[in-house]
Amino acid sequence: MSQEFIKVAIPHVDEQEVAAVKEVLLSGNYVSGAKVKEFEQRFAEYIGTKYAVAVSNGTSALYIALETMGAGRGDEVIVPPMTFFATVASVLYLGAVPVFADIDPDDLCLLPQSVEEKITPKTKAILPVHLYGAAAKMDELLAISEKHGIPVLEDCAQAHGTEYKGKKVGSFGHAGAFSFFATKHMTTGEGGMITTNDHKMSEQCRIIRSHGMTGRDDHVRLGFNNRMTEMEAAMGLVQLKKLDSLNKKRIDNSEYLLDKIKDLPWIQIPVLINNVKHTYFWCPIMVKPESGKTIDDLKKHLTNSNIGFRQRYSEPLYKQPVLKTLGLDYSKEFLPNAERIAGNVIGLPNHPGLGETELNRIVRVLEAFGKQ
Numbered sequence: 001m002s003q004e005f006i007k008v009a010i011p012h013v014d015e016q017e018v019a020a021v022k023e024v025l026l027s028g029n030y031v032s033g034a035k036v037k038e039f040e041q042r043f044a045e046y047i048g049t050k051y052a053v054a055v056s057n058g059t060s061a062l063y064i065a066l067e068t069m070g071a072g073r074g075d076e077v078i079v080p081p082m083t084f085f086a087t088v089a090s091v092l093y094l095g096a097v098p099v100f101a102d103i104d105p106d107d108l109c110l111l112p113q114s115v116e117e118k119i120t121p122k123t124k125a126i127l128p129v130h131l132y133g134a135a136a137k138m139d140e141l142l143a144i145s146e147k148h149g150i151p152v153l154e155d156c157a158q159a160h161g162t163e164y165k166g167k168k169v170g171s172f173g174h175a176g177a178f179s180f181f182a183t184k185h186m187t188t189g190e191g192g193m194i195t196t197n198d199h200k201m202s203e204q205c206r207i208i209r210s211h212g213m214t215g216r217d218d219h220v221r222l223g224f225n226n227r228m229t230e231m232e233a234a235m236g237l238v239q240l241k242k243l244d245s246l247n248k249k250r251i252d253n254s255e256y257l258l259d260k261i262k263d264l265p266w267i268q269i270p271v272l273i274n275n276v277k278h279t280y281f282w283c284p285i286m287v288k289p290e291s292g293k294t295i296d297d298l299k300k301h302l303t304n305s306n307i308g309f310r311q312r313y314s315e316p317l318y319k320q321p322v323l324k325t326l327g328l329d330y331s332k333e334f335l336p337n338a339e340r341i342a343g344n345v346i347g348l349p350n351h352p353g354l355g356e357t358e359l360n361r362i363v364r365v366l367e368a369f370g371k372q
């Protein structure tokens, strides 16, 4: 009989979230009330920024923050080619052009040198992604930002609680964008948050997220409905209290796994840069190209062994067909690190619900793969 399937990610919710949401449901106050305000305050305190603005999801956090940075038609925004497409879509949604810079093979985040090479007079923002729970090289990126007078928007959708030199990501750039989608470090089902120290930016974000309104009947700029509900905020407040302990388990699980498998001859583990507290949204491993093994063989082996995994992003995002439909031609783009790495990263199950029995089973399955 085959062993139970090990899921790659699950939400971590108990009676506390149920009670918090139930209280709001019974109160009859569902929109833009005390819970949203409190969640914003607590989240800003946690990240270490003066302000936080709750929104409907991580994608809207990105495009609202970018819009306040002035990114629009004819402008360029520098993005990595290895991320969820929402990072790029937020740029496209504003009519701006995504300009791809290469990634660092050690941490899989934006490579600062490549970013600097891509700056033009049209560059309106730099959009690093803290991929898989790592942290992009913020010192170097902020130095480039300052030198050229270009704001930085940190995509923190995969890095709640990740630290760079002892400070939380989302507090370095001119703004940070978080997602609370169901599989993230903490969740509100769907949901997002913008963090910033800039009061004016936070106020503009609040206006854009709610129909561009400053009063009940005053629409001062184009906005849509990107609000977070009170139910989501109530759930978020409970999840935020649990975040550090959930992250600790996630980190412990990932370090346990990586330590046991790091010497397998076919495995390559993306190197963590110094001074980063990685929160392992993913527990990422790669297959050494010279090992004779392939990522497809590994996927088949994990599937046959009833072990869940993630594999994204399969190609550098400048190859996505949607870009052509928008009249953008990236056919000559070739970023060597992204070309080599995209499609070759697997995320192993590492979520806080896993114990040693499951982790040891994953180790045994990976050891067996090497002997095939």
Ligand SMILES: Cc1ncc(COP(=O)(O)O)c(C=O)c1O
Binding pocket: 057, 058, 059, 060, 083, 084, 086, 087, 129, 155, 157, 158, 178, 179, 180, 181, 190, 191, 192
């Ligand atoms: C790196 C990155 N950016 C943006 C997003 C978009 O967040 P959401 O799904 O909440 O819109 C995600 C979400 O999964 C993500 O992983």
